[in-house]
Amino acid sequence: MPHDLVVHGGLLVSGQGIRRADVAVTDGVVAEVAPSIDPAAARDAYDATGRYVLPGIIDAHNHPYYHDDIEAFSRAAAAGGVTTLVPFAGRQWHGGDPAQGLVATVQEFLDRGRRTSCLDFSAHVIVSPGDDMVAAVPELVAAGVASFKAFTAFPGARMLDDGQILALMEQLAGLGALCMVHCENGHAIGHLEQRLRAAGRVGVADYAGSRPAQLEAEVVYRVLSLAEVAGCDAYIVHVSAARSVEVLRQLRDRPGPRRYAETCPHYLFLTEQDQRRLGGPAKISPPIRTEADRQALWQAVRDGVIDVVASDASGQTLAGKQPGQTNFFDVPFGLPGVEQMFPLVADGALNQYGMGLTMLAKVFCENPADIFGLAHRKGRLGPGLDGDLLVYDPFPSWTVDARDQHGNSDYSVYAGRQVLGRPVLTVQRGRVVLRDGTVVARPGDGQFLAATTRSPGGAP
Numbered sequence: 001m002p003h004d005l006v007v008h009g010g011l012l013v014s015g016q017g018i019r020r021a022d023v024a025v026t027d028g029v030v031a032e033v034a035p036s037i038d039p040a041a042a043r044d045a046y047d048a049t050g051r052y053v054l055p056g057i058i059d060a061h062n063h064p065y066y067h068d069d070i071e072a073f074s075r076a077a078a079a080g081g082v083t084t085l086v087p088f089a090g091r092q093w094h095g096g097d098p099a100q101g102l103v104a105t106v107q108e109f110l111d112r113g114r115r116t117s118c119l120d121f122s123a124h125v126i127v128s129p130g131d132d133m134v135a136a137v138p139e140l141v142a143a144g145v146a147s148f149k150a151f152t153a154f155p156g157a158r159m160l161d162d163g164q165i166l167a168l169m170e171q172l173a174g175l176g177a178l179c180m181v182h183c184e185n186g187h188a189i190g191h192l193e194q195r196l197r198a199a200g201r202v203g204v205a206d207y208a209g210s211r212p213a214q215l216e217a218e219v220v221y222r223v224l225s226l227a228e229v230a231g232c233d234a235y236i237v238h239v240s241a242a243r244s245v246e247v248l249r250q251l252r253d254r255p256g257p258r259r260y261a262e263t264c265p266h267y268l269f270l271t272e273q274d275q276r277r278l279g280g281p282a283k284i285s286p287p288i289r290t291e292a293d294r295q296a297l298w299q300a301v302r303d304g305v306i307d308v309v310a311s312d313a314s315g316q317t318l319a320g321k322q323p324g325q326t327n328f329f330d331v332p333f334g335l336p337g338v339e340q341m342f343p344l345v346a347d348g349a350l351n352q353y354g355m356g357l358t359m360l361a362k363v364f365c366e367n368p369a370d371i372f373g374l375a376h377r378k379g380r381l382g383p384g385l386d387g388d389l390l391v392y393d394p395f396p397s398w399t400v401d402a403r404d405q406h407g408n409s410d411y412s413v414y415a416g417r418q419v420l421g422r423p424v425l426t427v428q429r430g431r432v433v434l435r436d437g438t439v440v441a442r443p444g445d446g447q448f449l450a451a452t453t454r455s456p457g458g459a460p
Contacts (some may be wrong), residue, residue: 011048013054022035052391090131148371197327239297283333357392
């Protein structure tokens with residue numbers, strides 16, 4: 001039987017190395033990986049000579065809300081080489097009926113994704129103070145969700161106290177699920193922000209002072225300590241500070257549950273000077289920090305202390321960022337960036353920091369698949385796994401321009417930045433979703449991916 005697609009002539013990249021190999025996909029899965037596969041025997045073929053072939057990119061942290069929905073967001077992600085999304089669902093982010101229960105809210109989110117997503121997707125669930133964790137979490141795990149997020153910031157709507165987080169971790173450990181945590185000390189931040197507001201210090205230059213790096217790092221230590229008590233695997237989202245990296249280095253290899261960490265492109269490429277230049281459009285939590293923090297994060301990626309790079313992108317627009325707002329503390333959070341994520345990080349890793357493509361395969365493909373229970377289908381190119389792949393050309397030079405974006409966001413914090421290299425072909429389950437800069441994925445092409453659970457204290 002002829003293959004549906006053969007990608008030939010390229011250099012195949014994995015976390016273990018790079019080799020010359022062709023990839024054949026049949027009926028949506030990888031049928032063969034071999035030094036040479038005859039493209040004439042396939043219904044479709046792509047010549048990847050002089051280019052690199054990676055497993056499909058997984059964006060393991062994103063928020064397809066504000067002015068995007070999952071249809072628009074997945075279209076933008078496809079343009080950036082992504083084949084799998086793992087967005088967050090939960091009452092406080094979803095924007096649905098606040099009286100609706102957590103399970104119903106998540107199910108509505110998943111149903112919309114099944115109808116309209118251009119890409120395959122899994123899901124994390126945000127747990128808020130008003131949610132019935134005891135009843136909802138087991139039902140959601142049974143529905144294929146295996147990662148749950150708690151906040152230690154934003155008192156009131158989102159923040160869980162230490163006792164609630166420990167109880168959630170104990171529950172997740174027993175179910176074989178993962179606890180993700182946004183690590184900032186919400187009460188201390190509230191005190192600092194209130195003091196700054198009272199002093200009339202409400203400009204962009206004052207924002208970072210309300211959320212200092214110490215208030216991230218101490219929560220990272222506290223959360224990982226709670227995880228150790230509960231015996232629950234834990235994942236620290238959007239690490240932004242060198243101080244937090246120090247904590248991760250100290251704790252990550254201790255006996256007990258597994259500890260994972262993630263950072264994002266805006267922390268790898270921007271500094272507080274960029275925040276002041278860009279103003280509200282770049283407001284994010286935790287804040288963009290110093291050059292020393294930025295360099296420490298790149299080193300942590302190199303050393304494997306950071307396991308995953310993810311976009312933390314949302315469908316924000318300039319209007320949504322309230323450009324007339326004079327009090328920076330009242331500017332909404334969030335920024336776009338999924339479309340630039342992979343090419344930016346690949347350019348930085350290869351051309352500025354001397355890291356190999358094998359690192360990219362780990363932080364964008366293998367590690368997120370392993371951590372989030374998707375490795376039975378995603379993250380690698382091998383027989384029987386989904387035929388998701390990316391052909392990356394390291395040589396084209398291009399300039400980030402918000403007018404070229406494919407979602408509903410109308411700005412980019414990276415606008416004007418020169419980038420070397422970009423995806424030229426992206427394939428999902430054997431179906432082309434991006435070819436030579438043109439997105440051909442269609443709404444409804446994506447499938448929901450039920451995540452596998454993990455053994456206590458171990459990976460899936």
